[in-house]
Amino acid sequence: MAGSLKGRHFLKEQDFTPAEWRDLLALTGELKSARAAGREQQMLGGLNLALIFEKTSTRTRSAFEVAAHQQGAHVTQMDGNSSQLGHKESPADTARVLSRLFDGIEYRGTHQSTVEKIAHYSSVPVWNGLTDEWHPTQSLCDMFTMRESSGLDDHDIAFAYVGDARFNVGCSLLIGGALLGMDVRIVAPGKLLPPDSVVRTAREIAAATGARITLTDDLDAVKGCRFIHTDIWVSMGESESVWTERILLLQGYQVNTALLERTGVPEVKFMHCLPAYHNRETTVGEAIYQRFGLEELEVTEEVFESPASIVFDQAENRMHSIKALLIATLT
Ligand code: CP
Numbered sequence: 001m002a003g004s005l006k007g008r009h010f011l012k013e014q015d016f017t018p019a020e021w022r023d024l025l026a027l028t029g030e031l032k033s034a035r036a037a038g039r040e041q042q043m044l045g046g047l048n049l050a051l052i053f054e055k056t057s058t059r060t061r062s063a064f065e066v067a068a069h070q071q072g073a074h075v076t077q078m079d080g081n082s083s084q085l086g087h088k089e090s091p092a093d094t095a096r097v098l099s100r101l102f103d104g105i106e107y108r109g110t111h112q113s114t115v116e117k118i119a120h121y122s123s124v125p126v127w128n129g130l131t132d133e134w135h136p137t138q139s140l141c142d143m144f145t146m147r148e149s150s151g152l153d154d155h156d157i158a159f160a161y162v163g164d165a166r167f168n169v170g171c172s173l174l175i176g177g178a179l180l181g182m183d184v185r186i187v188a189p190g191k192l193l194p195p196d197s198v199v200r201t202a203r204e205i206a207a208a209t210g211a212r213i214t215l216t217d218d219l220d221a222v223k224g225c226r227f228i229h230t231d232i233w234v235s236m237g238e239s240e241s242v243w244t245e246r247i248l249l250l251q252g253y254q255v256n257t258a259l260l261e262r263t264g265v266p267e268v269k270f271m272h273c274l275p276a277y278h279n280r281e282t283t284v285g286e287a288i289y290q291r292f293g294l295e296e297l298e299v300t301e302e303v304f305e306s307p308a309s310i311v312f313d314q315a316e317n318r319m320h321s322i323k324a325l326l327i328a329t330l331t
Protein backbone atom coordinates (compact mmCIF):
# COMPACT_ATOMS: atom_id res chain seq x y z
CA MET A 1 0.00 0.00 0.00
CA ALA A 2 1.32 3.43 -0.97
CA GLY A 3 -0.61 5.26 1.78
CA SER A 4 -3.68 7.43 1.86
CA LEU A 5 -4.62 9.53 -1.18
CA LYS A 6 -7.16 11.51 0.87
CA GLY A 7 -7.32 15.14 -0.20
CA ARG A 8 -5.19 14.66 -3.33
CA HIS A 9 -6.00 16.21 -6.72
CA PHE A 10 -5.98 13.93 -9.78
CA LEU A 11 -4.80 16.14 -12.63
CA LYS A 12 -2.38 14.05 -14.69
CA GLU A 13 -0.76 10.63 -14.48
CA GLN A 14 2.71 11.62 -13.32
CA ASP A 15 1.38 13.33 -10.18
CA PHE A 16 0.94 9.82 -8.74
CA THR A 17 3.62 7.21 -8.04
CA PRO A 18 3.52 3.70 -9.53
CA ALA A 19 2.55 2.36 -6.08
CA GLU A 20 -0.33 4.85 -5.88
CA TRP A 21 -1.50 3.79 -9.35
CA ARG A 22 -1.40 0.16 -8.32
CA ASP A 23 -3.48 0.95 -5.22
CA LEU A 24 -6.10 2.72 -7.35
CA LEU A 25 -6.21 -0.24 -9.73
CA ALA A 26 -6.51 -2.73 -6.87
CA LEU A 27 -9.34 -0.70 -5.34
CA THR A 28 -11.08 -0.59 -8.74
CA GLY A 29 -11.03 -4.39 -8.85
CA GLU A 30 -12.31 -4.71 -5.28
CA LEU A 31 -15.16 -2.29 -5.93
CA LYS A 32 -16.16 -3.96 -9.19
CA SER A 33 -16.22 -7.40 -7.51
CA ALA A 34 -18.10 -6.08 -4.48
CA ARG A 35 -20.80 -4.55 -6.66
CA ALA A 36 -21.15 -7.74 -8.73
CA ALA A 37 -21.49 -9.78 -5.53
CA GLY A 38 -24.10 -7.40 -4.07
CA ARG A 39 -21.86 -6.43 -1.13
CA GLU A 40 -20.95 -2.84 -2.02
CA GLN A 41 -20.60 -0.59 1.03
CA GLN A 42 -21.48 3.10 0.70
CA MET A 43 -18.51 5.24 1.72
CA LEU A 44 -19.48 8.63 0.32
CA GLY A 45 -22.82 9.15 2.07
CA GLY A 46 -23.70 12.81 2.57
CA LEU A 47 -20.94 14.14 0.30
CA ASN A 48 -21.60 16.61 -2.52
CA LEU A 49 -19.65 16.67 -5.78
CA ALA A 50 -19.53 19.41 -8.43
CA LEU A 51 -19.19 18.10 -11.99
CA ILE A 52 -18.12 20.80 -14.46
CA PHE A 53 -18.27 19.94 -18.16
CA GLU A 54 -17.16 22.74 -20.44
CA LYS A 55 -16.92 20.12 -23.20
CA THR A 56 -19.50 17.45 -23.99
CA SER A 57 -19.37 14.00 -22.38
CA THR A 58 -21.33 10.77 -22.21
CA ARG A 59 -19.06 8.29 -20.37
CA THR A 60 -17.16 10.54 -17.99
CA ARG A 61 -20.28 12.38 -16.88
CA SER A 62 -22.25 9.16 -16.42
CA ALA A 63 -19.36 7.40 -14.69
CA PHE A 64 -18.96 10.18 -12.11
CA GLU A 65 -22.74 10.41 -11.55
CA VAL A 66 -23.39 6.69 -11.23
CA ALA A 67 -20.30 6.08 -9.09
CA ALA A 68 -21.34 8.93 -6.78
CA HIS A 69 -24.95 7.75 -6.52
CA GLN A 70 -23.98 4.13 -5.86
CA GLN A 71 -21.72 5.40 -3.06
CA GLY A 72 -24.35 7.71 -1.54
CA ALA A 73 -22.98 11.07 -2.75
CA HIS A 74 -24.96 13.81 -4.52
CA VAL A 75 -23.79 15.56 -7.69
CA THR A 76 -24.43 18.96 -9.27
CA GLN A 77 -23.72 19.29 -12.99
CA MET A 78 -22.45 22.60 -14.37
CA ASP A 79 -21.26 23.82 -17.74
CA GLY A 80 -20.06 27.04 -19.31
CA ASN A 81 -23.59 28.06 -20.30
CA SER A 82 -25.48 27.28 -17.12
CA SER A 83 -22.84 28.61 -14.71
CA GLN A 84 -20.73 31.76 -14.54
CA LEU A 85 -17.46 29.86 -15.07
CA GLY A 86 -15.24 31.33 -17.74
CA HIS A 87 -17.24 34.24 -19.06
CA LYS A 88 -18.13 35.98 -15.77
CA GLU A 89 -16.07 34.23 -13.12
CA SER A 90 -12.44 33.13 -13.15
CA PRO A 91 -11.29 29.56 -12.41
CA ALA A 92 -9.69 30.87 -9.19
CA ASP A 93 -12.92 32.45 -7.90
CA THR A 94 -15.03 29.49 -9.03
CA ALA A 95 -12.71 27.09 -7.20
CA ARG A 96 -12.89 29.08 -3.97
CA VAL A 97 -16.69 29.25 -4.11
CA LEU A 98 -17.26 25.61 -5.01
CA SER A 99 -14.85 24.28 -2.44
CA ARG A 100 -16.84 26.06 0.31
CA LEU A 101 -19.91 24.05 -0.76
CA PHE A 102 -18.72 20.79 -2.28
CA ASP A 103 -16.46 17.96 -1.14
CA GLY A 104 -14.85 17.45 -4.56
CA ILE A 105 -14.80 19.03 -8.03
CA GLU A 106 -14.55 17.35 -11.43
CA TYR A 107 -13.52 19.56 -14.34
CA ARG A 108 -13.52 18.90 -18.10
CA GLY A 109 -12.40 21.66 -20.44
CA THR A 110 -9.81 22.77 -22.95
CA HIS A 111 -6.71 23.81 -21.06
CA GLN A 112 -4.74 21.82 -18.52
CA SER A 113 -3.77 25.19 -17.00
CA THR A 114 -7.45 25.76 -16.10
CA VAL A 115 -7.82 22.53 -14.13
CA GLU A 116 -4.43 23.17 -12.52
CA LYS A 117 -5.61 26.63 -11.49
CA ILE A 118 -8.89 25.29 -10.09
CA ALA A 119 -6.88 22.75 -8.10
CA HIS A 120 -4.50 25.42 -6.83
CA TYR A 121 -7.37 27.47 -5.40
CA SER A 122 -9.54 24.56 -4.27
CA SER A 123 -9.48 23.23 -0.73
CA VAL A 124 -11.13 19.97 -1.86
CA PRO A 125 -9.92 17.32 -4.36
CA VAL A 126 -10.11 18.27 -8.05
CA TRP A 127 -10.33 15.51 -10.69
CA ASN A 128 -9.40 16.13 -14.31
CA GLY A 129 -12.25 14.80 -16.48
CA LEU A 130 -10.27 15.61 -19.70
CA THR A 131 -8.30 18.53 -21.06
CA ASP A 132 -6.59 18.81 -24.43
CA GLU A 133 -3.37 17.63 -22.79
CA TRP A 134 -4.43 14.78 -20.45
CA HIS A 135 -7.28 12.32 -19.80
CA PRO A 136 -6.13 10.57 -16.61
CA THR A 137 -9.46 9.00 -15.61
CA GLN A 138 -9.41 7.34 -19.05
CA SER A 139 -5.91 5.92 -18.65
CA LEU A 140 -6.77 4.68 -15.15
CA CYS A 141 -9.70 2.77 -16.66
CA ASP A 142 -7.62 1.54 -19.58
CA MET A 143 -4.81 0.20 -17.39
CA PHE A 144 -7.41 -1.64 -15.30
CA THR A 145 -9.14 -3.00 -18.41
CA MET A 146 -5.88 -4.34 -19.87
CA ARG A 147 -5.08 -6.12 -16.60
CA GLU A 148 -8.61 -7.51 -16.30
CA SER A 149 -8.81 -8.67 -19.90
CA SER A 150 -5.39 -10.36 -20.04
CA GLY A 151 -4.77 -11.47 -16.47
CA LEU A 152 -1.14 -10.53 -17.12
CA ASP A 153 1.24 -8.71 -14.79
CA ASP A 154 1.76 -5.09 -15.77
CA HIS A 155 5.34 -5.74 -16.89
CA ASP A 156 4.12 -8.40 -19.35
CA ILE A 157 1.49 -6.19 -20.98
CA ALA A 158 2.48 -4.85 -24.41
CA PHE A 159 0.13 -2.35 -26.00
CA ALA A 160 0.14 0.01 -28.93
CA TYR A 161 -1.62 3.32 -29.29
CA VAL A 162 -2.12 3.94 -33.01
CA GLY A 163 -3.38 7.30 -34.33
CA ASP A 164 -3.22 10.93 -33.23
CA ALA A 165 -0.76 10.63 -30.34
CA ARG A 166 -0.32 14.35 -29.63
CA PHE A 167 -3.60 14.68 -27.79
CA ASN A 168 -5.00 13.73 -24.36
CA VAL A 169 -5.58 9.99 -24.76
CA GLY A 170 -2.30 9.20 -26.52
CA CYS A 171 -0.25 11.15 -23.96
CA SER A 172 -2.14 9.72 -20.99
CA LEU A 173 -1.69 6.12 -22.17
CA LEU A 174 2.03 6.74 -22.75
CA ILE A 175 2.60 8.02 -19.21
CA GLY A 176 0.19 5.56 -17.60
CA GLY A 177 1.95 2.62 -19.28
CA ALA A 178 5.36 4.03 -18.33
CA LEU A 179 4.33 4.31 -14.67
CA LEU A 180 3.20 0.68 -14.58
CA GLY A 181 6.32 -0.64 -16.31
CA MET A 182 4.48 -1.80 -19.44
CA ASP A 183 5.74 -2.23 -23.02
CA VAL A 184 4.32 0.91 -24.65
CA ARG A 185 4.37 1.43 -28.42
CA ILE A 186 3.18 4.78 -29.74
CA VAL A 187 2.60 4.48 -33.47
CA ALA A 188 1.79 7.68 -35.36
CA PRO A 189 2.97 9.81 -38.26
CA GLY A 190 5.90 11.98 -37.14
CA LYS A 191 3.75 15.14 -37.02
CA LEU A 192 1.30 13.47 -34.62
CA LEU A 193 3.72 11.97 -32.08
CA PRO A 194 3.49 13.26 -28.47
CA PRO A 195 5.24 16.53 -27.56
CA ASP A 196 8.95 16.26 -26.64
CA SER A 197 8.26 17.18 -23.01
CA VAL A 198 5.83 14.27 -22.64
CA VAL A 199 8.28 11.86 -24.28
CA ARG A 200 11.04 13.03 -21.93
CA THR A 201 8.79 12.46 -18.92
CA ALA A 202 7.84 9.01 -20.18
CA ARG A 203 11.51 8.05 -20.64
CA GLU A 204 12.45 9.33 -17.17
CA ILE A 205 9.63 7.31 -15.59
CA ALA A 206 10.51 4.25 -17.67
CA ALA A 207 14.10 4.36 -16.43
CA ALA A 208 12.75 3.82 -12.92
CA THR A 209 9.89 1.39 -13.65
CA GLY A 210 11.42 -0.81 -16.34
CA ALA A 211 8.83 0.25 -18.92
CA ARG A 212 9.84 -0.09 -22.56
CA ILE A 213 8.91 2.93 -24.67
CA THR A 214 8.77 2.88 -28.47
CA LEU A 215 7.74 5.91 -30.55
CA THR A 216 7.60 5.32 -34.27
CA ASP A 217 5.70 5.91 -37.50
CA ASP A 218 6.20 2.24 -38.44
CA LEU A 219 3.12 0.03 -38.11
CA ASP A 220 5.35 -3.02 -37.71
CA ALA A 221 5.77 -1.83 -34.12
CA VAL A 222 2.42 -3.45 -33.26
CA LYS A 223 4.08 -6.87 -33.47
CA GLY A 224 3.65 -8.72 -30.18
CA CYS A 225 1.04 -6.32 -28.79
CA ARG A 226 -1.85 -7.77 -26.78
CA PHE A 227 -3.85 -4.53 -27.07
CA ILE A 228 -4.33 -1.97 -29.83
CA HIS A 229 -5.77 1.38 -28.76
CA THR A 230 -6.86 4.25 -30.90
CA ASP A 231 -8.85 7.50 -30.58
CA ILE A 232 -10.75 9.79 -32.91
CA TRP A 233 -8.64 11.66 -35.47
CA VAL A 234 -10.08 15.11 -34.73
CA SER A 235 -10.66 15.85 -31.06
CA MET A 236 -13.21 18.08 -29.32
CA GLY A 237 -12.41 21.74 -29.80
CA GLU A 238 -10.34 21.26 -32.97
CA SER A 239 -11.43 23.08 -36.13
CA GLU A 240 -13.47 21.21 -38.74
CA SER A 241 -10.93 22.46 -41.24
CA VAL A 242 -8.27 20.01 -39.99
CA TRP A 243 -10.20 16.95 -41.20
CA THR A 244 -8.62 16.93 -44.67
CA GLU A 245 -5.05 17.07 -43.41
CA ARG A 246 -5.78 14.61 -40.59
CA ILE A 247 -7.34 12.02 -42.88
CA LEU A 248 -4.36 12.24 -45.24
CA LEU A 249 -1.98 11.74 -42.32
CA LEU A 250 -3.90 8.98 -40.54
CA GLN A 251 -5.66 6.92 -43.20
CA GLY A 252 -2.80 4.42 -43.21
CA TYR A 253 -3.10 4.12 -39.41
CA GLN A 254 -6.70 2.89 -39.36
CA VAL A 255 -7.26 -0.04 -37.02
CA ASN A 256 -8.51 -2.81 -39.29
CA THR A 257 -8.32 -6.59 -39.38
CA ALA A 258 -4.96 -6.51 -41.19
CA LEU A 259 -3.48 -4.36 -38.41
CA LEU A 260 -4.76 -6.68 -35.67
CA GLU A 261 -3.26 -9.63 -37.60
CA ARG A 262 0.03 -7.77 -37.85
CA THR A 263 0.42 -8.11 -34.06
CA GLY A 264 0.80 -11.88 -34.50
CA VAL A 265 -1.08 -12.23 -31.19
CA PRO A 266 -4.21 -14.41 -31.51
CA GLU A 267 -5.72 -12.95 -28.29
CA VAL A 268 -5.18 -9.33 -29.42
CA LYS A 269 -7.90 -6.94 -28.20
CA PHE A 270 -9.11 -3.63 -29.60
CA MET A 271 -9.64 -0.68 -27.23
CA HIS A 272 -11.01 2.83 -27.80
CA CYS A 273 -11.95 5.49 -25.27
CA LEU A 274 -15.07 6.25 -27.39
CA PRO A 275 -16.87 7.90 -29.05
CA ALA A 276 -15.65 6.25 -32.29
CA TYR A 277 -16.31 6.86 -35.97
CA HIS A 278 -16.78 3.36 -37.38
CA ASN A 279 -19.86 3.79 -39.58
CA ARG A 280 -22.21 6.47 -40.95
CA GLU A 281 -24.67 6.37 -38.05
CA THR A 282 -23.61 9.70 -36.56
CA THR A 283 -23.98 13.23 -37.91
CA VAL A 284 -20.21 13.62 -38.13
CA GLY A 285 -19.74 10.16 -39.62
CA GLU A 286 -22.29 10.94 -42.34
CA ALA A 287 -20.79 14.38 -43.00
CA ILE A 288 -17.32 12.83 -43.39
CA TYR A 289 -18.77 10.28 -45.79
CA GLN A 290 -20.37 13.04 -47.86
CA ARG A 291 -17.12 15.04 -47.94
CA PHE A 292 -14.50 12.30 -48.30
CA GLY A 293 -16.39 9.13 -49.27
CA LEU A 294 -15.10 7.30 -46.16
CA GLU A 295 -17.57 5.14 -44.21
CA GLU A 296 -15.22 4.32 -41.34
CA LEU A 297 -12.31 6.29 -39.96
CA GLU A 298 -9.99 5.34 -37.08
CA VAL A 299 -11.44 1.83 -36.80
CA THR A 300 -13.38 -0.36 -39.19
CA GLU A 301 -16.90 -1.57 -38.43
CA GLU A 302 -15.53 -5.11 -38.71
CA VAL A 303 -13.00 -4.63 -35.89
CA PHE A 304 -15.32 -2.50 -33.75
CA GLU A 305 -18.03 -5.18 -33.80
CA SER A 306 -15.65 -8.15 -33.60
CA PRO A 307 -15.05 -10.40 -30.58
CA ALA A 308 -11.62 -8.73 -30.31
CA SER A 309 -13.32 -5.45 -29.38
CA ILE A 310 -13.57 -4.81 -25.64
CA VAL A 311 -14.71 -1.20 -25.93
CA PHE A 312 -17.91 -1.67 -23.92
CA ASP A 313 -16.13 -3.48 -21.07
CA GLN A 314 -13.74 -0.53 -21.16
CA ALA A 315 -16.63 1.96 -21.07
CA GLU A 316 -18.16 0.19 -18.06
CA ASN A 317 -14.82 0.27 -16.28
CA ARG A 318 -14.82 4.07 -16.42
CA MET A 319 -17.40 3.89 -13.62
CA HIS A 320 -15.59 1.37 -11.41
CA SER A 321 -12.25 3.19 -11.74
CA ILE A 322 -13.74 6.62 -11.13
CA LYS A 323 -15.52 5.21 -8.08
CA ALA A 324 -12.13 4.04 -6.78
CA LEU A 325 -10.68 7.48 -7.40
CA LEU A 326 -13.54 9.19 -5.52
CA ILE A 327 -13.24 6.87 -2.52
CA ALA A 328 -9.43 7.07 -2.44
CA THR A 329 -9.31 10.86 -2.53
CA LEU A 330 -12.36 11.60 -0.37
CA THR A 331 -12.13 9.09 2.49
N1 CP B 1 -14.09 8.45 -23.23
C1 CP B 1 -14.70 9.56 -22.79
O1 CP B 1 -14.13 10.39 -22.07
O2 CP B 1 -15.97 9.68 -23.21
P1 CP B 1 -16.92 10.94 -23.01
O3 CP B 1 -16.33 12.06 -23.86
O4 CP B 1 -18.25 10.49 -23.51
O5 CP B 1 -16.91 11.32 -21.57
Ligand code: NVA
Pocket residue numbers: 130132167168169231232234235236273274275
Ligand atom coordinates in the same frame (compact mmCIF):
# COMPACT_ATOMS: atom_id res chain seq x y z
N1 NVA C 1 -9.24 12.87 -27.91
C1 NVA C 1 -10.67 12.87 -27.69
C2 NVA C 1 -11.01 12.06 -26.50
C3 NVA C 1 -12.48 11.92 -26.22
C4 NVA C 1 -12.80 11.11 -25.02
C5 NVA C 1 -11.15 14.29 -27.53
O1 NVA C 1 -10.48 15.07 -26.82
O2 NVA C 1 -12.16 14.66 -28.13
